[in-house]
Amino acid sequence: MQIIQRIKQNRLFSAIYILGSALSIASVMIVVVFLYVKLADIYPERDRTHVYEITDCKVKTKNGFTSHDVGWYTCDLIEEALGSCEGITAISRGCGKDIYKVHPDDGMKPFEIVRNGVDHNFFDLYDFEILAGNIFSKDDVESGIAKAVISHRLAQRLYGSVDDAVGKPIKIHDVEYKVCGVVREPSFLMQNSFGQAYVPWKVARGNSWNVSWYRIIGPYTIKVRVEDDEAGKRLKETVDDVLRRVDLSGMQGFTDDPELVADVHSLASKDFSMPAEFDWEDLLRKYGFMILILLIVPAVNLGGMISGNMETRMPEMGVRKSFGAGRGRLLRSVLSENFALTSIGAVLGLVIAVVLVWGWKDWIFFLDDSIMADAPESVSVIITADMLFAPLVFAIAFVVTFMLNLFSAMLPVWWSLRNPIVKSLSEKK
Numbered sequence: 222m223q224i225i226q227r228i229k230q231n232r233l234f235s236a237i238y239i240l241g242s243a244l245s246i247a248s249v250m251i252v253v254v255f256l257y258v259k260l261a262d263i264y265p266e267r268d269r270t271h272v273y274e275i276t277d278c279k280v281k282t283k284n285g286f287t288s289h290d291v292g293w294y295t296c297d298l299i300e301e302a303l304g305s306c307e308g309i310t311a312i313s314r315g316c317g318k319d320i321y322k323v324h325p326d327d328g329m330k331p332f333e334i335v336r337n338g339v340d341h342n343f344f345d346l347y348d349f350e351i352l353a354g355n356i357f358s359k360d361d362v363e364s365g366i367a368k369a370v371i372s373h374r375l376a377q378r379l380y381g382s383v384d385d386a387v388g389k390p391i392k393i394h395d396v397e398y399k400v401c402g403v404v405r406e407p408s409f410l411m412q413n414s415f416g417q418a419y420v421p422w423k424v425a426r427g428n429s430w431n432v433s434w435y436r437i438i439g440p441y442t443i444k445v446r447v448e449d450d451e452a453g454k455r456l457k458e459t460v461d462d463v464l465r466r467v468d469l470s471g472m473q474g475f476t477d478d479p480e481l482v483a484d485v486h487s488l489a490s491k492d493f494s495m496p497a498e499f500d501w502e503d504l505l506r507k508y509g510f511m512i513l514i515l516l517i518v519p520a521v522n523l524g525g526m527i528s529g530n531m532e533t534r535m536p537e538m539g540v541r542k543s544f545g546a547g548r549g550r551l552l553r554s555v556l557s558e559n560f561a562l563t564s565i566g567a568v569l570g571l572v573i574a575v576v577l578v579w580g581w582k583d584w585i586f587f588l589d590d591s592i593m594a595d596a597p598e599s600v601s602v603i604i605t606a607d608m609l610f611a612p613l614v615f616a617i618a619f620v621v622t623f624m625l626n627l628f629s630a631m632l633p634v635w636w637s638l639r640n641p642i643v644k645s646l647s648e649k650k
Contacts, residue, residue, distance in 0.1 A: 242566025307453025
């Protein structure tokens with residue numbers, strides 16, 4: 222109750238203190254949420270630091286280096302080599318996302334969606350929730366059968382419900398597919414797994430997948446989940462060894478020494494422009510200083526405010542000393558008030574951060590170049606509860622903010638309490 226009375230008596234000071242703490246927490250939480258969305262286990266992407274991508278295949282030609290993704294023959298060789306590698310838990314091949322129009326049967330105006338060409342292992346690599354039907358099989362992929370797994374939002378828009386979508390035809394671009402399953406649609410922020418329609422990669426590529434040029438370099442990527450960082454290093458070594466042994470003799474346009482290489486990196490490291498393996502130290506170097514500045518600057522300003530506030534409270538401190546209150550008790554009393562104000566500010570800051578992230582989600586996340594800026598109109602950035610509020614993250618931010626505020630308050634409070642009782646009582650306020 223005493224703390225509440227102090228807050229009421231010093232409303233301006235309390236309001237500024239609470240607002241300063243709130244803005245500090247809010248700014249940190251916005252940065253952390255941005256990083257958290259790119260790193261945390263969020264549906265359907267789990268353990269992203271241990272999911273690797275094999276892409277950007279380069280080969281030396283007579284006109285210099287040619288760079289593209291991986292060709293189908295090269296994919297076959299890599300997948301075969303990885304099949305027996307220790308520490309490899311999932312291998313998936315895909316040909317990337319394309320934006321095509323869907324032509325509804327009921328005469329509705331065609332609209333654009335994101336179509337993703339994948340294989341059956343894609344749904345093992347990512348933890349999709351199947352709401353109706355089933356995913357397409359390995360035989361479906363190899364045979365090039367025109368089946369599609371669609372998202373629940375697309376199913377509801379086209380057929381009215383998830384269950385009614387299974388078995389129905391869907392025309393994407395100029396190809397008609399049969400819907401075999403429906404999955405819960407990920408957030409558009411999950412760029413490695415997002416799609417509104419998933420179709421077998423052979424169908425997605427049409428007849429072009431088997432042309433000779435696509436044997437070595439082509440439109441495909443391989444995603445691999447590994448058990449740990451050591452398995453990730455072995456993955457790169459295996460890929461390099463496979464590419465060194467690819468026979469390119471007789472292929473038109475290549476040199477006698479083609480130097481075939483590919484880029485192997487974890488998905489998280491790609492998002493943060495790191496080398497092959499994700500590095501927490503590198504991440505802290507890039508963003509830790511920014512977060513500390515966002516915390517330290519308000520703490521220093523609050524320290525100056527506390528120093529000024531303590532000058533106005535010197536007579537009060539003198540009276541309490543004269544009635545037997547020791548310096549330690551007075552110190553605990555003042556710091557308890559600061560803790561209460563910081564706690565209120567932290568809760569307010571969390572609310573501000575949630576409101577800003579929710580209200581400005583399109584602007585905040587689309588600042589990232591890795592997210593498609595030309596998303597179709599049918600796509601919206603979905604913000605889920607597990608993205609907005611991570612209890613551990615908030616707890617860490619709160620503790621750090623409280624400690625900084627504590628240290629910024631400790632010196633002026635301790636210095637003020639060193640004054641003798643007579644001097645404290647004689648202060649004119």
